[in-house]
Amino acid sequence: MNREAMLESKFDLESVLKQVRKSAPHVDASSEFPSENLQALRSSGLCGLMVPESYGGPGGSVSDLAMVAEKLGAACLSTALIWGMHCQQVDLVVHYGSEALKRDVLPRVANGEVYIASVTTEAKTGASLMSADAALGHEGDRLSFQRASPVVTGGAQADGFLMTLRAGAEASAKDVRMVYADRDEVTVAPQGGWNSLGMRGTASAGLSLEGSVDPSRILAPGREFREIAMENVIPTGHITWASIWLGAARGAFRALIAWMRRPRKGGGPDVTSDHLRWQLARVRTELAVVDALLRDAVEEYETARREGVERMCSVPNRIRLNTLKLVASERTFAAVDQMIEIGGMGIGYNEDSAVPLARAFRDLRSASLTQSNNRLWSDTGSLVLLDRQVEL
Ligand SMILES: Cc1cc2nc3c(=O)[nH]c(=O)nc-3n(C[C@H](O)[C@H](O)[C@H](O)COP(=O)(O)OP(=O)(O)OC[C@H]3O[C@@H](n4cnc5c(N)ncnc54)[C@H](O)[C@@H]3O)c2cc1C
Missing domain, CATH: 1.20.140.10 (Butyryl-CoA Dehydrogenase, subunit A, domain 3)
Incomplete structure (x- = not known):
């Protein structure tokens, strides 16, 4: 059995795709977040695709990611983006997370309990990935933040957030840290709606996040x-x-x-x-x-x-x-x-x-x-x- 056939059978991909395909016209027309599709992706194990075996996942490769992404894209592009961006965040935690972060988050991702949203765009810096405006602060032993973004795919549904922040109040805009927060570590306030030309099911409305996390939630703090x-x-x-x-x-x-x-x-x-x-x-x-x-x-x-x-x-x-x-x-x-x-x-x-x-x-x-x-x-x-x- 080749790798593609193996993955199709392992995740029962065809039944997931069938559901995603069927719901696509409604997701587009209603501009509703495809919660049932996300649930199918969680239950099938596909939300944990990039989690290594040592943390309870299948240890998917980049070509596995590309293969599944392409099939989902053919079924419903909104659902594919929701899943694809989540997998990108998971892969970052896998490769740059502290051991404490990986042990806490990855098994839950593999079980389908945690869907992670990406928070990189910012009103002031726009799509400039390499810079950030909102800064990390200190609250006792914890790191605090107030971070807003005008576009967060699935932000209202996310169980966790991976966000870019300036390293500190005195740091330059280019001194960026990537920080993970579980939903119960932040207060989430919606900002605006999502009534777009396309990608209508991604529910990519703005939001603001306020909270504090343990320093182990910073990805590779010693790296640029x-x-x-x-x-x-x-x-x-x-x-x-x-x-x-x-x-x-x-x-x-x-x-x-x-x-x-x-x-x-x-x-x-x-x-x-x-x-x-x-x-x-x-x-x-x-x-x-x-x-x-x-x-x-x-x-x-x-x-x-x-x-x-x-x-x-x-x-x-x-x-x-x-x-x-x-x-x-x-x-x-x-x-x-x-x-x-x-x-x-x-x-x-x-x-x-x-x-x-x-x-x-x-x-x-x-x-x-x-x-x-x-x-x-x-x-x-x-x-x-x-x-x-x-x-x-
Ligand atoms: C469907 C969808 C889902 C998204 N989901 C997320 C998400 O989950 N999380 C997230 O953080 N972001 C998300 N984004 C945001 C996205 O990644 C970009 O950051 C955002 O679309 C950029 O906004 P902008 O076009 O206003 O560009 P900006 O970077 O704000 O730029 C504004 C304008 O200036 C122009 N411009 C800027 N710099 C230059 C330059 N150097 N040279 C020439 N022109 C320039 C741009 O072309 C644009 O016209 C999503 C976007 C889409 C479309």
């Missing part, structure tokens, strides 16, 4: 956050996002092709037309390019995890991971746009179409905004100037 970001936050983030976006576009394309191959009942695109075949080939090429970049990034990152994760800090690897995010976010959206052109008004543009292209289009519109592509293009351009050999 910049390094943690390059070694883990960015690679796992970009790989997970690219996987779910590719899954969504690929799922939409499968549905479109199935619809086009059905016996024609009049109307719709002419499958014998050369122009249509040209359009189909273009879409397929967009997806193949993203798939190739994704596989390359997964392979490089898995090698780095085996041989020394610091190699992810090299300029060519930073460009590689940024390129994946930039290309995946833009080309999967472009592919679905092209599919709508192929499907026309009835199949493409119609929200009630049998092929859910409109939902995929609205959902994927968020991809370039997630960790702002504008910012990422310019950061990547700066790195390009440093890579004199143009190492591809």
